[in-house]
Amino acid sequence: MSLDRNGWEQLGWNSEEKLLIYGIGNVGRQDDGLGIRLVEILEGASLPSSVTLESNYQLNIEDALLISDYDVVLFVDASMEQSDLESFSIRGVYPSAHASFSTHEMSIEGVLALCEELYNKKPRTFLLALKGYEWGISEEMSQGARENLIHAARMFDA
Numbered sequence: 672m673s674l675d676r677n678g679w680e681q682l683g684w685n686s687e688e689k690l691l692i693y694g695i696g697n698v699g700r701q702d703d704g705l706g707i708r709l710v711e712i713l714e715g716a717s718l719p720s721s722v723t724l725e726s727n728y729q730l731n732i733e734d735a736l737l738i739s740d741y742d743v744v745l746f747v748d749a750s751m752e753q754s755d756l757e758s759f760s761i762r763g764v765y766p767s768a769h770a771s772f773s774t775h776e777m778s779i780e781g782v783l784a785l786c787e788e789l790y791n792k793k794p795r796t797f798l799l800a801l802k803g804y805e806w807g808i809s810e811e812m813s814q815g816a817r818e819n820l821i822h823a824a825r826m827f828d829a
Contacts, residue, residue, distance in 0.1 A: 682743055682745065682761075682795070682797055683743065683795050684742070684743045684795075686719045686721050687721065688721060688742035688743055689721050689723070689740065689741045689742050689743070690719075690721060690722045690723070690741060690742065690743045690744075690745065691722075691723050691724075691725060691737070691738060691740075691741040691743070691744045691745070691794075692710060692713060692722060692723070692724050692725070692745045692747060693706075693710075693724075693725045693726065693727075693734075693737075693738075693744060693745070693746050693747065694706035694707040694708070694709055694710035694711075694724075694725070694726035694727075694746075694747045694748075695707070695726070695727060695728075695729065695730060695746060695747065695748040696708075696726075696728070696748060696749055697728055698810055699808060699809070699810055700806055700807070700808060700809075701803070701805040701806055701807050701808075701809050701810075701811060701812055701813060701816070702749050702803025702804055702805050702806060702812055702813055702816040703749050703803065703806055704749070704810070704812070705747070705748070705749040705801040705803055705812070705816055705819070705820055706726065706746070706747040706748040706749060706799075706801070707726040708812070708820055709747050709799075709801070709820060709823055709824060710724050710725070710726040710747065711726075712820070712824045713824070713827055716824075716827055716828065717828070718827065723741070725737065729776050729777075730776070730777040730778070730779065730781075730782050731777060732777065732782075732785065734777070734782045735782050735783075735785035735786040735789055735790065736786075736789075736790065738782065738783070738786050738792075738794055738796075739786050739789075739790035739792040739794070741794045742794055742795065743794055743795045743796070743797075744794045744795070744796045744797070745761075745796075745797050745798075745799055746764070746779050746796070746797070746798045746799070747798075747799045747801065747823075748798065748799075748800060748801070749800075749801050749802075749803040749816070750800035750801060750802055750803060751803060751806070752800070752802070757802070758801070758802055758818065758819040758822045758823070759799060759800060759801045759802060759819055759822065759823045760799075760800050761797055761798070761799050761800075762797065762798055762800070763795075763796065763797055764779050764780060764783065764796045764797060764798050765780065765783065765796070766780060766783035766784040766786070766787050766793070767780035767781065767783070767784055779796070779798060783796055799823065801816070801819050801820060801823055802815070802816070802819050803815075803816050803819075804816055
């Protein structure tokens with residue numbers, strides 16, 4: 672799936688809306704850093720002014736406030752899923768009343784549920800899952816992950 676003009680529309684986004692692209696991951700764990708690496712690439716791209724880039728090692732409670740200010744949120748994270756995932760996939764994500772969290776880690780669904788509960792906001796939310804292959808302690812990504820990252824960056828003309 673690519674985010675050319677039709678792809679942006681698949682997210683239900685137009686340039687008059689505020690879009691947050693939020694990379695998640697740990698660049699010190701090989702392919703786990705794919706979400707952050709994509710945001711780093713996009714920092715050098717020519718994106719519309721209504722697009723904001725953020726990244727973090729993991730989601731936190733405070734992210735509920737952050738996303739409450741956006742119409743559309745695209746989370747970007749590495750995926751260990753190997754079965755049906757080619758290089759990446761995009762899917763909708765929704766608040767979950769059953770989403771669990773601690774002060775150390777939250778799920779996307781949990782952040783969305785808090786955003787809705789605390790701020791009465793419900794941004795349209797998606798997950799861009801990039802296929803990863805290696806998860807050891809190293810900043811070096813696998814060759815397959817690098818290729819998937821380049822493929823995903825092309826969605827944004829980056």
